[in-house]
Amino acid sequence: MLDDNLKSQLNAYLQKVTRPFEIVATLDDGDKSRELHTLLQEVAGLSDKISLREDGDDARAPSFALYREGESTGVVFAGIPMGHEFTSLVLALLQVGGHPPKASDETIEQIKALPEGLHFETYFSQSCQNCPDVVQALNLMAVLNPGISHVAIDGALFKDEVEAREVMSVPGIFLNGEPFDQGRMSLEQILAKVDTGAQEREAEKLNAMPAFDLLTVGGGPAGAAAAVYAARKGIRTGVAAERFGGQVLDTLGIENLISVPYTEGPKLAAALEEHVKQYDVDIMNLQQAVELVPASEPGAEHEVRFASGASLKSRTLVLATGARWREMNVPGEAEYRNKGVAYCPHCDGPLFKGKRVAVIGGGNSGVEAAIDLAGLVKEVILIEFMDELRADEVLQNKLASLPNVEIIKGARTTQINGDGAKVSGLTYEERASGELRDIELEGVFVQIGLVPNTEWLRGSPIELSAHGEIITDERGMTSVPGIFAAGDVTTVPYKQIVISLGEGSRAALGAFDYLIRQ
Template identity: 65%
Template sequence: MLDDTLKAQLSAYLERVTQPFEIVASLNDSETSRDTLELLQTIVGLRSDKITLKTDGQDARRPSFSLQRTGSDTQLRFAGLPLGHEFTSLVLALLWTGGHPPKVEQEVIDQIKSLEGDYAFEVYMSLTCHNCPDVVQAFSLMAILNPKVRTTVIEGGAFQDEVNAREIMAVPMVYLNGQVFGSGRMTVEEIVGKLDTGAAAKEAVKLSNKEPYDILIIGGGPAGAAAAVYAARKGIRTGLAAERFGGQVNDTLAIENYISVLETDGPKFAMGLEAHARTYDVDIMNLQRAEQIIPAAQPGGLIEVKLANGGSLKGKTVILSTGARWRNVNVPGEQEYKNKGVAYCPHCDGPLFKGKRTAVIGGGNSGIEAAIDLAGIVAHVTVIEFADQLKADAVLVRKLNSLPNVTVHTNAQTSEITGAEGKVNGLRYKDRATGEEHLVPLEGVFVQIGLVPNTEWLKGTLELSRHGEIVVDARGATSVSGVFAAGDATTVPFKQIVIAAGDGAKAALAAFDHLIRSAG
């Protein structure tokens, strides 16, 4: 199951286990159970002085296993085989259960431990989902730190009947006490903030009391991170407030065109962005959504940014790097069936449509890459492209055309996503050449039609293009003095990670130049 190299790495990690605990497995005669037992026996064999294995578990989900620290009431269970992207989650759970401290701020740890109530979480994930590990690890940590939190991590592929019964069509999907708690990527800070209702008000006061920054950056994607590094290196007071550090990079699977990095994935790249920014004296304020910017009342005055939690931050200059999000197709049925057959991340949710019929709306690179990936999992893929030809790179189009279970419709306008009994059952499109309407029966629709800038909150404050992008000059300056912008939220052509990072650095240098000239 694990090769010698992986066993050696795991053995080194397990040396950090300092407190004894036991693994209690509930098994049956399935192949997955046999694989689970083999994995657990390997783990115990590498650290038998601290970890013991019992196979007499009575849990209804089989295979499953719990991690139980000796003398503790911790309640963490994995149902299915946590390999693929989730192997790291299992390793961390083993280390945390065995007493190794998590790399989480002490303030968050204290919040978790102080949660009152009865929390039974069920976290559904897939082994190919790159957004799932953060969610799995967050709820695992909560169960280990607080006995009032019970977490069961469920691999959807091993419990397909359960997934179908609950009509789960997107992962990660989280239930709390039998009711939907949330879906999609969530950090432990977000989860705790949602449970601790008084946390937002306390955080707002804390943020409002911060001293003004020389450069205040709003947004933590590649542009914001680069701006933070370049600003902090100047030795000036730098703050960065982000709704989600890493931004849309977190939702990107393969990154193969960032110069000098041959290949990486989005979550790993996002972690690198944050780690680099934290090596400098940058005040990072994550999970903060900006709602209003108030320009300085006079030249050289402070610019204020109001936050969704009621707090506010001030800066002598501000760099806006709020990025973009997936564009909606805006047809009947899209919102109604979101996460019920309508999805936006083929890497995360594709395995849930195994053997089913799906469609991809969009014929650009992201759409064709999605169709190629899905074709290896689902029964059939229909590609719907508005233009009269696919816009993806030729190499991708050739690959797509070689696949036997893909149909392409160009010059086609999606008009409706249909459904019944709460889930998708088809897609309607119009042939733009003939005007004829067509209905494609299917179970899943993946929307891949580009980006929309996160700038609605800036309307009426500074100049935006007709597409909602922040208008910037060659130095990243906006129409408001002291306010700069960078990345996918701006009018810069070609929305690429490497371009966003470069523009973030440029905006920081321009803001620093503005500070010098203003002081003079």
């Protein structure tokens, strides 16, 4: 099950286990149970502190639970945690085995203080890069608090459950049998949702903070780079982000970051955060900016207000709130989001195995999505508004070689159709004739570009382009002195990670130059 390289790595990790524990497996006669059995035998064989039992009685097979001192830790995997979830398995083994988690003392105490009776279930797919954050966070909560349990379920292996519970997007999270949330969530986000007083406590804490010299609003590549460059200048620096990493967290393979031949979005986001933490920078997560109050006079402090009720002040700002997936804004899209309408083919594609789906958009993202999905689903229909695809020629050639892909050009999607619970198809207009046509489908993947996150700036003196992007000068400064901007939220062309890193650095240097001239 594990190759020599993985065994070697796992063996090194398991040397950190200090407390004995048991893996209790529930198996049947199926092939997947045999695969899981092999994996668990190999894991147990790498440490004398891990033992394997095969007398589990879980309702799901194959599955396994982790027991410590004869008692369940509340951590259960239903399925085989390989792919992106292999890291979740390793961390669970270490934490149950006594290795301290990478969480602050404050967070650990918050978890321990949560009430009993929280039973979480998470449906994941092995190809989903967003799922491990959720699985690992809930596993940690189960390990630290005996009143919490968590089952991580491979949706591709338990398809009957997925269909019965209408899970059409992963990670799909349930709490005590009821839908809790969908999509990537950090430990902080989960705690904020179950600990009702957390947001108010955090707001009070932030309101009491002294003003910064430079505050970055946004924690993607641009925001992280700005924070590093500012902190290296020795000025008081902060980062307030809705989620550190931004849209990078939703990116799978990254092959164009110079000097890094290949990485993945979540890994890069973690590396960016780790780099920022090397300096004296205050990182404030789960903070969605809702209002900007510019300084009343040169040299005074700007104020940013957040949805949490918090307010932060700073002598200079770097606005790096990034962009998000553009929506079609047609009837049915919002109603069936996560019920057949999806935006991440890598995450949700496995849930549509053997089904008929559409991809909206003929640029690089859309064609890449169609190519990826073609290996999973029964049929892909790619719908492009223009009369020709806009993707790179090499991608178009690959797409054309796939037998289960149909391409419809010159078509405008006008409506997503469904039965009230899930997508059943879509309607599009042939632009040349104006004729409306219906297609029966079970999924729609929208890949039509990005929209800047600047709604909160409308009505402020920050000058925006016709597309809502922040206009900056050669130093990254906006129309308001002392307020800079960087990354995908600006008019700078070519929305690329490497460009955002440079733009964030430039904005921080521009802000520092502004400060020393005041």
